[in-house]
Amino acid sequence: KIGGLEDYEAINIIGTGSFGTCYKVRKKSNGYVYVWKAVGYGGMSEEKKQLLVSEVNLLSELRHPNIVQYYDHIIHKETATLYIVMEWCQGGDLSSLINKCKKSGSYLDEGFVWKVLYQMCRALQACHWQLSKTTVLHRDIKPANVFLDEAGNVKLGDFGLARTLHEDASYAQTIVGTPYYMSPEVIKGGKYNKKSDIWSLGCLIYELCSLVPPFAGTNIKQLAMKIKEGKYPRIPAHYSDDLQKIISLLLIVDHNLRPTIEVILHHPTVVSHIAQET
Numbered sequence: 001k002i003g004g005l006e007d008y009e010a011i012n013i014i015g016t017g018s019f020g021t022c023y024k025v026r027k028k029s030n031g032y033v034y035v036w037k038a039v040g041y042g043g044m045s046e047e048k049k050q051l052l053v054s055e056v057n058l059l060s061e062l063r064h065p066n067i068v069q070y071y072d073h074i075i076h077k078e079t080a081t082l083y084i085v086m087e088w089c090q091g092g093d094l095s096s097l098i099n100k101c102k103k104s105g106s107y108l109d110e111g112f113v114w115k116v117l118y119q120m121c122r123a124l125q126a127c128h129w130q131l132s133k134t135t136v137l138h139r140d141i142k143p144a145n146v147f148l149d150e151a152g153n154v155k156l157g158d159f160g161l162a163r164t165l166h167e168d169a170s171y172a173q174t175i176v177g178t179p180y181y182m183s184p185e186v187i188k189g190g191k192y193n194k195k196s197d198i199w200s201l202g203c204l205i206y207e208l209c210s211l212v213p214p215f216a217g218t219n220i221k222q223l224a225m226k227i228k229e230g231k232y233p234r235i236p237a238h239y240s241d242d243l244q245k246i247i248s249l250l251l252i253v254d255h256n257l258r259p260t261i262e263v264i265l266h267h268p269t270v271v272s273h274i275a276q277e278t
């Protein structure tokens with residue numbers, strides 16, 4: 001028996017995500033804190049369950065300092081629940097950080113924003129290359145799905161695990177929230193591709209600076225129109241032109257002209273600002 005539920009003690013329920021319930025737990029043998037993401041598979045068809053298992057196996061292959069680490073999964077037949085054991089990120093998520101800034105009327109400092117940009121590029125590079133043999137399982141890139149560990153390292157959160165679940169109508173109604181980060185090509189009915197992750201990253205970095213997404217609308221049609229137009233206000237004046245320039249590269253409407261992760265990571269402006277950070 002590699003490890004069962006009785007090897008952990010639940011500390012508290014953190015919340016519910018688009019897939020199920022999230023618990024903060026402690027492993028009895030080493031006293032370390034982990035996260036359980038509990039997914040009920042009761043109502044699932046056989047092939048949906050198979051898809052979920054294959055996605056969990058994909059998760060288990062990914063190991064990177066900027067990706068929330070998957071450790072194990074426990075199948076609890078009695079309640080038809082799959083528990084995914086993941087790394088606990090002490091620093092919480094970026095959406096909480098943005099909300100804190102809004103409440104206190106403060107901004108995140110530029111050095112932190114460059115650090116998030118760089119480490120998220122490294123996370124996406126790992127996703128794109130370590131998983132290139134399969135369809136790119138896009139990570140749901142949004143502030144609520146980017147975490148910080150106790151050392152301030154940036155961690156891209158769990159997978160479009162929800163890809164299986166999102167497709168599954170029974171979960172559809174749990175998909176709440178406006179698709180602020182949807183890319184122009186996806187809006188036009190194109191396939192989600194690596195360049196769409198770059199667009200979402202641009203929206204995330206923009207929002208870290210401005211504390212609001214680059215494109216907003218009172219309804220989905222208006223939002224879609226603004227995204228396709230690709231016009232947005234400059235980030236607050238106290239941030240550098242260099243940072244604005246890199247964001248404008250990430251938010252190029254034509255995905256063929258939008259840079260790849262490699263181009264961003266090797267861009268002289270990024271290299272110079274990251275050198276200042278480390």
Ligand SMILES: CN(C)CCCNS(=O)(=O)c1cccc(Nc2nc(OCC3CCCCC3)c3[nH]cnc3n2)c1
Nearest residue numbers: 014015016017022035086087088089090091092095144
């Ligand atoms: C949506 N956010 C605004 C919620 C506020 C966030 N506060 S919080 O949840 O209590 C909190 C405070 C401090 C640290 C952490 N660490 C953490 N959280 C995860 O998921 C959060 C959870 C995801 C599903 C929806 C509910 C929130 C992790 N997943 C893998 N490792 C994780 N580490 C969480």
